Amino acid sequence: MIGPSTYFRPEHRDALDAHTRALVDRREAVLAPGYRLFYERPLEFVRGHGTKLYTRDGDEYLDVYNNVPSVGHAHPRVVAAIAEQAARVNTHTRYLHASLAEYAETLLAALPAGLDALSLTCTGSEANDLALRVARHATGHRGVLVTRHAYHGVTASVAEVSPSLGGPDSIGPDVRLIAPPVGDGGAMIEDARHAIDSLVASGAGVAALLIDTSFASDGFIAPSAATAASLDQVARAVRAAGGLVIADEVQPGFGRLGPALWGSALHGLEPELLTLGKPMGNGYPVAALAARRSVMESFGRDVRYFNTFAGTPVAVAAARATWEVLHDEGLPAHAERAGENLLAGLHEVASRHPHATNARGRGLYAALDIVHAESGEPDEATTIRLVNALRERRVLISASGPHNAALKIRPPLPFSGADIDRFLTALDAALTEVADAPNG
Amino acid sequence: MIGPSTYFRPEHRDALDAHTRALVDRREAVLAPGYRLFYERPLEFVRGHGTKLYTRDGDEYLDVYNNVPSVGHAHPRVVAAIAEQAARVNTHTRYLHASLAEYAETLLAALPAGLDALSLTCTGSEANDLALRVARHATGHRGVLVTRHAYHGVTASVAEVSPSLGGPDSIGPDVRLIAPPVGDGGAMIEDARHAIDSLVASGAGVAALLIDTSFASDGFIAPSAATAASLDQVARAVRAAGGLVIADEVQPGFGRLGPALWGSALHGLEPELLTLGKPMGNGYPVAALAARRSVMESFGRDVRYFNTFAGTPVAVAAARATWEVLHDEGLPAHAERAGENLLAGLHEVASRHPHATNARGRGLYAALDIVHAESGEPDEATTIRLVNALRERRVLISASGPHNAALKIRPPLPFSGADIDRFLTALDAALTEVADAPNG
Numbered sequence: 090m091i092g093p094s095t096y097f098r099p100e101h102r103d104a105l106d107a108h109t110r111a112l113v114d115r116r117e118a119v120l121a122p123g124y125r126l127f128y129e130r131p132l133e134f135v136r137g138h139g140t141k142l143y144t145r146d147g148d149e150y151l152d153v154y155n156n157v158p159s160v161g162h163a164h165p166r167v168v169a170a171i172a173e174q175a176a177r178v179n180t181h182t183r184y185l186h187a188s189l190a191e192y193a194e195t196l197l198a199a200l201p202a203g204l205d206a207l208s209l210t211c212t213g214s215e216a217n218d219l220a221l222r223v224a225r226h227a228t229g230h231r232g233v234l235v236t237r238h239a240y241h242g243v244t245a246s247v248a249e250v251s252p253s254l255g256g257p258d259s260i261g262p263d264v265r266l267i268a269p270p271v272g273d274g275g276a277m278i279e280d281a282r283h284a285i286d287s288l289v290a291s292g293a294g295v296a297a298l299l300i301d302t303s304f305a306s307d308g309f310i311a312p313s314a315a316t317a318a319s320l321d322q323v324a325r326a327v328r329a330a331g332g333l334v335i336a337d338e339v340q341p342g343f344g345r346l347g348p349a350l351w352g353s354a355l356h357g358l359e360p361e362l363l364t365l366g367k368p369m370g371n372g373y374p375v376a377a378l379a380a381r382r383s384v385m386e387s388f389g390r391d392v393r394y395f396n397t398f399a400g401t402p403v404a405v406a407a408a409r410a411t412w413e414v415l416h417d418e419g420l421p422a423h424a425e426r427a428g429e430n431l432l433a434g435l436h437e438v439a440s441r442h443p444h445a446t447n448a449r450g451r452g453l454y455a456a457l458d459i460v461h462a463e464s465g466e467p468d469e470a471t472t473i474r475l476v477n478a479l480r481e482r483r484v485l486i487s488a489s490g491p492h493n494a495a496l497k498i499r500p501p502l503p504f505s506g507a508d509i510d511r512f513l514t515a516l517d518a519a520l521t522e523v524a525d526a527p528n529g
Numbered sequence: 530m531i532g533p534s535t536y537f538r539p540e541h542r543d544a545l546d547a548h549t550r551a552l553v554d555r556r557e558a559v560l561a562p563g564y565r566l567f568y569e570r571p572l573e574f575v576r577g578h579g580t581k582l583y584t585r586d587g588d589e590y591l592d593v594y595n596n597v598p599s600v601g602h603a604h605p606r607v608v609a610a611i612a613e614q615a616a617r618v619n620t621h622t623r624y625l626h627a628s629l630a631e632y633a634e635t636l637l638a639a640l641p642a643g644l645d646a647l648s649l650t651c652t653g654s655e656a657n658d659l660a661l662r663v664a665r666h667a668t669g670h671r672g673v674l675v676t677r678h679a680y681h682g683v684t685a686s687v688a689e690v691s692p693s694l695g696g697p698d699s700i701g702p703d704v705r706l707i708a709p710p711v712g713d714g715g716a717m718i719e720d721a722r723h724a725i726d727s728l729v730a731s732g733a734g735v736a737a738l739l740i741d742t743s744f745a746s747d748g749f750i751a752p753s754a755a756t757a758a759s760l761d762q763v764a765r766a767v768r769a770a771g772g773l774v775i776a777d778e779v780q781p782g783f784g785r786l787g788p789a790l791w792g793s794a795l796h797g798l799e800p801e802l803l804t805l806g807k808p809m810g811n812g813y814p815v816a817a818l819a820a821r822r823s824v825m826e827s828f829g830r831d832v833r834y835f836n837t838f839a840g841t842p843v844a845v846a847a848a849r850a851t852w853e854v855l856h857d858e859g860l861p862a863h864a865e866r867a868g869e870n871l872l873a874g875l876h877e878v879a880s881r882h883p884h885a886t887n888a889r890g891r892g893l894y895a896a897l898d899i900v901h902a903e904s905g906e907p908d909e910a911t912t913i914r915l916v917n918a919l920r921e922r923r924v925l926i927s928a929s930g931p932h933n934a935a936l937k938i939r940p941p942l943p944f945s946g947a948d949i950d951r952f953l954t955a956l957d958a959a960l961t962e963v964a965d966a967p968n969g
Contacts, residue, residue, distance in 0.1 A: 112625045119633035121646040121820060122829025126623055133625035137618035155620070157837060163616055172612035176603055178577035179812040180595070183566055185552045185573035193559035206561040211651045211814045212838055218684045243836055244658045245686035255832065367837060372619040374651045374814040374838035380561060389562025392695065396683055397597060397807060398652055398814035 093473040095488050097126040105130060108145075127487070128480050137162025140501045140508050142485070153500045153512050154485040159343060159368030160414040161503045167371045170410035171403055179403045182209070183395070188405045195412065197379065201336075201353045204363055204379040209400030211374045213339035213366025214242030219378050219394060220362045221246055221297065224333045226388045230294030231263040234284050234327065236277075238269075238491045240306040241299060241337055250299055253306040263293040267323070269307040274319025281323040285330045295332035297362075298323060302352025303341035308490030309456035309497070311449050312346070312355035320356050333384060334358065339366035339376070343411075344421030344502065346452040347428065355451070371414075373407035374398065420502040424452040427504055431455055434513040435498075441517065444471060444524035455498040456489065459524065467494035471524050478519040484512055533913040535928050537566040545570060548585075567927070568920050577602025580941045580948050582925070593940045593952050594925040599783060599808030600854040601943045607811045610850035611843055619843045622649070623835070628845045635852065637819065641776075641793045644803055644819040649840030651814045653779035653806025654682030659818050659834060660802045661686055661737065664773045666828045670734030671703040674724050674767065676717075678709075678931045680746040681739060681777055690739055693746040703733040707763070709747040714759025721763040725770045735772035737802075738763060742792025743781035748930030749896040749937070751889050752786070752795035760796050773824060774798065779806035779816070783851075784861030784942065786892035787868065795891070811854075813847035814838065860942040864892040867944055871895055874953040875938075881957070884911060884964035895938040896929065899964065907934035911964050918959040924952055 094101075102110060113131060116124075132150070136143040139161040142150045152162070160167065182189065193207040210216045225231055233250050235241065240253040248254055249261030260266065265284030268276035281298075288295050300320070304310040324334045341352035342365050349355050353363065361384045366376035376399075388394075398404070415421065428450055435448035435457050443462035449455065459472040472494045479486050489497035496516075500508065534541075542550060553571060556564075572590070576583040579601040582590045592602070600607065622629065633647040650656045665671055673690050675681065680693040688694055689701030700706065705724030708716035721738075728735050740760070744750040764774045781792035782805050789795045793803065801824045806816035816839075828834075838844070855861065868890055875888035875897055883902035889895065899912040912934045919926050929937035936956075940948065 109625065112627060112630065115627075115634075116625065116630040119630055119637055119645070119647055120622075121648040121818070121825045121834070122822065123648070123825070123833040124622060124829075125833070125835070126625065131625050133627070134618055134620055137620070142618065142620070157621070158619070163618055165616070168612065168615045171615055172608065175608045175611055175812075176605070178574055178582065178603055179598070180574055180577070180582070181597070182560075182564060185549065185556065185566065185571050187552060187555075187573070190552065190556040190559055194555070197559055205559070207559055208561040208563075212655065212836065214836070215652065215655070215684065222685050222688070243834060244655065244684040245662050246684060248662070248832075259832075372615075372838070372841065372843065374844075378561070382562065385561045385563070389564075392688075392699075393563040393565070394561070394683060395565070396652065396654070398812070401812065403812065404814075 092470055093477065094129060095127065095473050095476045097129060097131045101129040109133065129477055130480070132480070140504050148483060150483045150485055151508060151511055152485050153498055154487050155501060156340065156345065156499045157367045157372050158501050159345070160371050160411055160418065160420060161501050164371055164414055166414050167407060167410045170406040171373060174403045174406035179401050181397055182400045186402050186405070188402060188409060189400050192405050192409045199350060200363060200379050201351060201359050203359055203381050206380045206382040206385045208378045208380070208394055209404065210376045210378065210396055211398050213364060213376045214244050214247055215396065216339070216364035216366055216376045216378045217241045217247045217299070217337060218244040220335045220364050221250070221299070222392070223378070223380065223385060223388045224297040224335060224362060226392060227384050228294065228296045228331055228333060230296040230331060232288030232293040232295045233264050234267050234281060234295070234298045235264060236269040236300065236304060236307050237266045238307045239301060241301070263288065269304045269310055270316040270319035271310060274315055277319050278322050281326055285326055289330060295327055295330040297333045297335050298327040299335045299337060301337040301340060302356060302358065303346065303454055305340045306489060308495045309449060309454060311451040312352060317356045320358055324358065333361040335362040335364065336360035337364050339364055341454065343368045344415055344424055345454050347425035348421040350421060369411065370404060370407035371411040373404060375404040375408045418503070424502050427506070427509065428452040428455065430506065431498070431509050434509060438513055438517050438520065442520040442524060444468065445520055450498070453500055453502055453504055457496045457498065459494050459496065467492035469494045472496065474523045475519050478523045479515055482515040482519060484515045532910055533917065534569060535567065535913050535916045537569060537571045541569040549573065569917055570920070572920070580944050588923060590923045590925055591948060591951055592925050593938055594927050595941060596780065596785065596939045597807045597812050598941050599785070600811050600851055600858065600860060601941050604811055604854055606854050607847060607850045610846040611813060614843045614846035619841050621837055622840045626842050626845070628842060628849060629840050632845050632849045639790060640803060640819050641791060641799050643799055643821050646820045646822040646825045648818040648820070648834055649844070650816045650818065650836055651838050653804060653816045654684050654687055655836065656779070656804035656806055656816045656818045657681045657687045657739070657777060658684040660775045660804050661690070662832070663818070663820065663825060663828045664737040664775060664802060666832060667824050668734065668736045668771055668773060670736040670771060672728030672733040672735045673704050674707050674721060674738045675704060676709040676740065676744060676747050677706045678747045679741060681741070703728065709744045709750055710756040710759035711750060714755055717759050718762050721766055725766055729770060735767055735770040737773045737775050738767040739775045739777060741777040741780060742796060742798065743786065743894055745780045746929060748935045749889060749894060751891040752792060757797045760798055764798065773801040775802040775804065776800035777804050779804055781894065783808045784855055784864055784892070785894050787865035788861040790861060809851065810844060810847035811851040813844060815844040815848045858943070864942050867946070867949065868892040868895065870946065871938070871949050874949060878953055878957050878960065882960040882964060884908065885960055890938065893940055893942055893944055897936045897938065899934050899936065907932035909934045912936065914963040915959050918963045919955055922955040922959060924955045
């Protein structure tokens with residue numbers, strides 16, 4: 090028997106209403122195999138506003154999952170900026186357009202020290218793919234260190250450094266997996282030492298340490314003095330071997346973790362390369378690689394990079410409007426305050442449910458482990474049931490982490506006190522229903 | 530001494546007006562090394578409409594270069610579709626959205642036979658990157674055949690199959706270069722035979738033939754009975770070795786070559802995989818891989834593919850509106866008729882200028898070789914001077930081809946009879962000024 094799933098499967102089809110079943114059938118007939126739909130009963134949203142999504146029937150769902158519409162679904166300022174610029178002109182970066190330089194100046198000034206050269210791309214995958222190309226060109230080495238359950242994207246090159254996609258067998262020959270900075274960080278430091286030795290011995294050498302500074306697919310690890318110290322030691326070892334540090338800020342960046350804006354800043358990490366994506370344009374495809382100019386020089390001279398749709402006037406209009414809303418509405422500071430309340434609430438809920446433990450978070454990125462109450466071991470089946478139970482309560486959330494047994498809590502940043510209460514109430518009820526039940 | 534250039538170089542700076550110089554300086558200070566600007570005197574466009582672009586001062590430029598705004602710059606129907614959908618909601622493909630399946634049905638029905646499974650991406654690079662991943666997974670082989678000056682994109686994986694980026698030294702170890710289908714195609718067939726033998730002998734095997742069906746960076750080759758016959762033979766040899774055929778329709782697709790819509794159709798090529806990009810959303814970042822379902826099955830099951838910004842409701846709105854405008858305005862048929870007039874005019878101009886020869890085209894994709902009048906050898910320096918001279922006459926065009934000595938003629942599809950006349954008049958005058966001059 091196939092267990093519960095956070096994705097739609099053929100065996101769920103008969104339980105769907107006629108409209109949804111027809112939509113699903115139509116889609117499966119034309120989309121490539123490999124596409125997936127969230128939930129045993131997939132959802133169709135026709136409208137969004139702030140932290141809410143609405144179905145065709147007008148049912149309102151609280152969004153505790155989507156980090157791309159970071160300043161809120163369909164934010165009118167971002168929509169207007171896209172519409173106005175699209176109506177004027179949308180060329181590419183081989184013509185001049187004042188807004189590109191203006192935006193680059195603003196962004197670089199807010200990034201960690203030393204990053205003074207920006208390359209625009211369309212997706213976080215492209216940004217990480219470019220970062221690896223640059224690191225390999227600059228160092229003359231091929232080897233890359235990533236954390237054990239990392240996710241960095243879907244091009245051929247970055248899929249090879251994304252064990253979360255297909256486990257350790259899917260990674261490239263010049264890639265080494267290391268522990269994330271949990272506990273005292275000793276495992277990470279030890280793993281990194283072995284990885285570096287192994288890469289040097291293989292002849293690949295060390296091109297880069299590539300780190301998602303929120304360790305999202307490793308289950309989310311909140312920045313602390315301990316994580317900062319571990320990362321510092323690993324970064325030093327990588328640099329001593331001739332490698333560079335690439336901070337993947339696609340998930341944590343742009344204020345999700347609070348006013349520090351970037352995970353790197355919270356860890357005291359000063360990377361040579363830093364990638365940006367998902368929330369950058371509130372849903373418009375815009376992403377970037379920021380670099381130290383010295384690291385980019387040889388790649389820029391020998392290889393160059395032109396990406397047709399990247400850094401166009403419309404892409405920049407979307408990114409600039411998103412940036413302005415983020416700051417004008419004080420969302421990074423709000424994320425910090427709201428995140429503290431959210432985390433306190435998660436601790437409180439966890440205290441009432443033996444299946445819920447290890448609440449952790451920073452800003453509006455949080456996670457809660459779901460475990461077998463007796464053994465404390467990760468409980469994927471219950472986590473999945475919780476995700477579906479919350480969907481029935483009109484709350485969108487997902488499962489994550491190495492055992493797929495952590496609730497990933499990552500709402501749009503305007504998540505209000507009322508949203509927190511609504512989420513915690515639903516979570517509490519779902520835990521009672523699903524986890525505490527006799528068959529839970 | 531550095532010769533003339535179709536790109537801005539530092540030595541051109543002093544000749545710029547103060548406003549442009551300030552914009553260039555500001556941009557160079559923040560963008561990564563490797564970014565380039567068209568022309569010795571770069572251009573800033575603040576407005577576009579149809580086949581025209583306008584500077585801050587209101588100067589009108591005729592666009593004979595940009596293929597991305599395929600149905601015309603800032604087309605109001607595409608702009609409205611983007612604005613309306615962005616104001617409603619923009620989620621991702623893990624929720625249902627009826628427009629995605631509808632658009633996929635429409636597109637697949639118009640593609641070459643057998644392509645029945647669509648994967649959306651954001652860029653043509655991502656589409657080609659995914660096509661290679663799929664081909665390698667499906668065949669269990671690694672080797673790829675591409676034409677000698679091919680361009681297929683900028684991810685690490687597709688840069689390795691793009692010799693036009695950095696010459697033969699930049700290509701990957703499992704990549705073999707073959708002649709494009711010129712003349713009787715004998716060279717292409719012979720090269721392909723050797724390439725297949727070499728890939729099989731190396732152990733890589735043959736995963737795919739990857740072909741831009743317009744052979745754009747090989748200098749543009751118009752489809753003919755001879756090209757179709759050569760491609761057929763090469764495709765058979767590749768399939769006999771266990772490989773697949775990937776048609777890269779990023780440049781020729783969506784009606785540029787006329788009502789056949791795709792270069793594959795004109796060549797009688799029935800690829801297992803086909804990629805789409807640039808004109809698909811008239812500038813919105815949307816691209817795709819179409820595949821035979823049988824070829825995608827194992828990849829879909831074992832690997833999967835999710836691309837955050839790809840196939841979102843706004844991306845689909847842009848693609849659908851572009852498709853509707855293309856057909857409602859009869860642009861593929863217009864491209865065919867206008868292309869015939871354009872080509873006749875190019876032949877006529879060439880007949881008056883000994884430096885211009887070998888006019889060729891199909892639909893609104895054409896090329897004209899610029900040669901030394903005496904030897905008939907490619908003349909890159911004169912080509913570059915022509916591109917800059919046409920810019921001074923407010924006509925946008927570029928140089929291309931293996932020797933960078935072909936004018937690439939690739940305007941937005943609503944290119945009118947008046948546009949053709951204006952272009953040919955400017956070209957004639959520029960040839961007289963630059964090529965026929967004593968130092969030309």
